[in-house]
Amino acid sequence: MKVKCGATTIDYDEKHCSYTCGCVPNQGCIWGVTCPGPGGTEITTSGTGRPHTPVGQPTVVVSGNLAAIAKNLEKMWGRRVIVPARLQRKRVRRRTLKGTREEIAQALGFSLGAKRRAAVLRTR
Numbered sequence: 001m002k003v004k005c006g007a008t009t010i011d012y013d014e015k016h017c018s019y020t021c022g023c024v025p026n027q028g029c030i031w032g033v034t035c036p037g038p039g040g041t042e043i044t045t046s047g048t049g050r051p052h053t054p055v056g057q058p059t060v061v062v063s064g065n066l067a068a069i070a071k072n073l074e075k076m077w078g079r080r081v082i083v084p085a086r087l088q089r090k091r092v093r094r095r096t097l098k099g100t101r102e103e104i105a106q107a108l109g110f111s112l113g114a115k116r117r118a119a120v121l122r123t124r
Helices: 066-077 101-108
Strands: 003-006 008-011 019-026 028-036 042-049 059-065 078-081 091-096 111-115
Touching: 003 019, 003 028, 003 059, 003 111, 008 028, 019 066, 028 059, 042 066, 042 101, 059 066, 066 078, 066 091, 091 101
Parallel strands: none
Antiparallel strands: 003 008, 019 028, 019 059, 028 042, 059 091, 078 111
C-alpha cells in the first residue's frame, strides 16, 4: 500500500507491517514502518519529512499491530508507551488521530510512561 506522511510517499505491505506517521505544527513529520523479520525479530524503517500542508494540531496516522505502533510512537515521542496485554496482538485499520500525546494514546487504549530525561554530564 502506498501512503503519504506529509510530502513523503511510503510503500509498505499493510497485511504484515505496521505504519505510523506523526506530524506536529512547526516541526514536520516522522514516519515508521515495522515488519516481521527473520527469526521472529522486527525490522523498523523510519524517516522524516515536511508537512504537505500546514498542521493545525498534532496528528498521528496508524495502521497495523498495536504493539508495533506503540514502539514507533515511543521513538517518535521520546516517551514510553504502555500497551495493555489484551491489546498486544490486536491490529487496527488505518486511523487518523488528532490531539495531545495523552489524548492519542488514550484513543488507542495505551497509557504513557514517564518522560525520558536527557543525560546530564556531571563535572567535578
